[in-house]
Amino acid sequence: MKKKAALLMVMAVMTSSMAAGGVTALADDSGDKTTISFWHYMSSDKEGKYVQEAVDEFNAAQDEIFVEAQYLPREELMKQYTIGVVSGELPDVGMVDNPDHNSYASMGVFEDITDLYTSSDDQNFLEGSIGSCYYEEKLYGVPWGNNCLGLFYNTAMLEEAGIEVPTTWSELEAACEKLTTDTCKGMAISAIGNEEGTFQYMPWLLSAGGSVDELGSDASKESMTYLYSLIEKGYISKECINWTQADAEKQFASGQAAMMINGPWQFAGLSEDAPDLEYGVAKMPKADDGDYASILGGENLGICTGANVDAAWTFISWITSKEKSQEICKSIGRFSPRADVDAQQMFADDPLNSVFAEIMPDAQSRGPSPDWPEISAAIYTAQQEVFTGQKDVDTAMNDAQATVDALK
Amino acid sequence: MKTKSREQRERMLGYFFILPAVIYMLVFIGYPIVYNWIISFQDVTATTLASSARDFVGFDNYKAVFADSTFQKALLHTFIYTVGCLVIQFSLGFLFAMFFAKKFTVSKPIRGFIVISWMLPVTVTALVFKFMFAEGNGIINTILMNLHIIKEPIGWLLNGSTAMWGLIIANSWVGIPFNMLLLTTGLNNIPADVYEAASIDGASGLQKFRKITLPLLKPTIMSVLILGFVLTFKVFDLVYVMTGGGPVDATEVLSTYSYKLSFQLFHFGEGSAVANVLFVCLFIVALIYLKTISKDEVI
Incomplete structure (x- = not known):
């Protein structure tokens, strides 16, 4: 019997060890100040440094509120929100990826701040950016920073091959053909089975005239057919289905890809990984009979349920104010979501960022929809099915449309 | 009469000593399991997660899960993976x-x-194998190409059919020393004089193995297999890091699918239902084990 009990215990420990550990709150060492916590996913070695600097500045500038900033990897942070809704352990201020904001708002992670916002005298956010913070016509946060996708190219490789920077899909294909060698692929993309894969696919879909609501349409299918043809011909590595955007950056930095699709937040990484690499940035090539398109990425800040709302709002409105937003966004490779910050002027002396500043107005947002995670899953699954040859383009895209239709 | 009350007192004292352990288990192990069962019978999605009054939907989550083709694949993959590894x-x-x-x-x-391979964190093992299995410059393809065993590099983790093998190989690398360690201990516990006696009687090496080693090692073998089954069946980190359940869903196993349903698609009810299927499978294995060891009490 004893043996039985002991065994059951062992079994129970094993089966229950799947449960994840929680994050314990940091100790408060701020004296009389009100302490609020701020969780973000700006990784601590690159962007995180600048976030901490801004927080330190806020803490020094006044003596009522002390902000404790805490970095968590994106996936971990999202899991903490979900767990926090049930356990009640949420930060005061939290960062969220903008397509996910709706889902977490519907889950009850964030406080409704509609009244605080409408009664404030600072409402100068870009419509597309603040739009992602609304759920059922109530406001659950404000935008923190924006980004979008463009084409990075290795200047030396393009010169050697004697080609211009491609602007259309046929030019891109021709360029890839010339640039692909035994040791170097024409282009690197991320087609991984998560939000990043969907994010990277969206510009192709939009440029061809396709849309999320009509994944089964001819235009939508055309974009998938085109991308798959680049993989089939060996211009893009098949391994892209396991690559994150950071992995694509590593390929480009190490000279294993002559071009890549990526965003302005990679500048910091590129200068670290390949300080001598000469590269340029351009708009993503457009479909031969389509328009330039890009996708809006970025993060929002929200006040979490049960937080110290007043203190949190003081901090948020400070850090998203015109002056601060401009300063932080510039250092972390984001574009300010504020209408009163002129990105073109801000990056006038920066040839790489100014290209992205030009792309930004064309960038379309994902959602907003509380069902976005499922829509996104339908898109990246279709992409993976096609790229691995499990389904042909027609079947995969029709199936994806059926999944999206079922959500309505 | 007097002795009996003393016996009772001692028994009470005994219970008192195990109380901390029992409380610990009830709170930290019992509660999550019970909670998981409860939400698997409720309609828990993004919008209802925070509310206290969630609808009970009976077996709806289980029905939905069993009708889901990805779940069926995940269940099958979990068994293929476990048996292959074992x-x-x-x-x-x-x-x-x-x-x-x-x-x-x-x-x-x-x-x-x-x-050493058994002592490494699984995440590290998974990353190392992910690099070794890489199509372009992974060491496994490089070796096979140089030995002219294959002509074209194989995308080990990129094809559904080979990705599962990649996982099984990576996990076996960790599992072999684990099995070896336990079995060596078992072998050392077999008294040497039994073998001596057999030698004097003129038994061959194969006979000694079949008639002495195997029967005397049976309890150890059972423990090794059951422990191996449990540890392999609930795999999460290795799959999550190496393939993330992909390509598409070719290496999706119960634990990764449960995680995906809960934390990526916010179908918490269905995610819990999948986790409970995993739990039930392991529980059955545990019961079989208890049954077998209570039959022959050797150790």
């Missing part, structure tokens, strides 16, 4: 154990060396 790691682990039970000069250092 066969490889047990047979090779057994061979190694027999080998190292012969006490030659460097057997102990080498045995210690092999165990």
Whole structure:
């Protein structure tokens, strides 16, 4: 019997060890100040440094509120929100990826701040950016920073091959053909089975005239057919289905890809990984009979349920104010979501960022929809099915449309 | 009469001593399991997660899950993965154990060396194997190409059919030393004089193995297999890091699918239902084990 009990215990420990550990709150060492916590996913070695600097500045500038900033990897942070809704352990201020904001708002992670916002005298956010913070016509946060996708190219490789920077899909294909060698692929993309894969696919879909609501349409299918043809011909590595955007950056930095699709937040990484690499940035090539398109990425800040709302709002409105937003966004490779910050002027002396500043107005947002995670899953699954040859383009895209239709 | 009350008192004292452990188990192990069962019978999605009054929907989550083709694949994959790993790691682990039970000069250092792979964090193992299996410049393809065994590089983790093998190989690398270690201990516990007696009676090596080693090692073998099954069946980190359940859903197993349903698609009810299927499978295995060891009390 004893043996039985002991065994059951062992079994129970094993089966229950799947449960994840929680994050314990940091100790408060701020004296009389009100302490609020701020969780973000700006990784601590690159962007995180600048976030901490801004927080330190806020803490020094006044003596009522002390902000404790805490970095968590994106996936971990999202899991903490979900767990926090049930356990009640949420930060005061939290960062969220903008397509996910709706889902977490519907889950009850964030406080409704509609009244605080409408009664404030600072409402100068870009419509597309603040739009992602609304759920059922109530406001659950404000935008923190924006980004979008463009084409990075290795200047030396393009010169050697004697080609211009491609602007259309046929030019891109021709360029890839010339640039692909035994040791170097024409282009690197991320087609991984998560939000990043969907994010990277969206510009192709939009440029061809396709849309999320009509994944089964001819235009939508055309974009998938085109991308798959680049993989089939060996211009893009098949391994892209396991690559994150950071992995694509590593390929480009190490000279294993002559071009890549990526965003302005990679500048910091590129200068670290390949300080001598000469590269340029351009708009993503457009479909031969389509328009330039890009996708809006970025993060929002929200006040979490049960937080110290007043203190949190003081901090948020400070850090998203015109002056601060401009300063932080510039250092972390984001574009300010504020209408009163002129990105073109801000990056006038920066040839790489100014290209992205030009792309930004064309960038379309994902959602907003509380069902976005499922829509996104339908898109990246279709992409993976096609790229691995499990389904042909027609079947995969029709199936994806059926999944999206079922959500309505 | 007096002795009995003393006995009772001692028994009470005994219960008192195990109380902390019991409370710990109820709170930290019992509660999550019970909670998981409860939400698997509720309609828990993004919008209802925070509310306290969630609808009970009976077996709806289980019905939805069992009708879901990805779940069926995940269940099948979990068994394929477990059986594949068990066969490889047990047979090779057994061979190694027999080998190292012969006490030659460097057997102990080498045995210690092999165990290193078991002590590495699984995430590290998974990352190392992910790089080794890479299509373009992974060491496995490079070696096979140079030996002219294959002509074209194989995308090990990029094809559904080979990705599962990649996982099984990576896990066996960890599982072999684990099996070896336990089986070596078992082998060392078999008294040497039994073998001596058999030798005097003129038994051959194979006979000694079949008539002495195997029967005397049976309890150890059972424990190794059951422990191996449990540890392999609930795999999460290795799959999550190496393939993330992909390509598409070719290596999706129960634990990764449960995680995906809960934390990526916010179908918490269905995610819990999948986790409970995993739980039930392991529980059945545990019961089978209890049954077998209560039959022959050898150790």
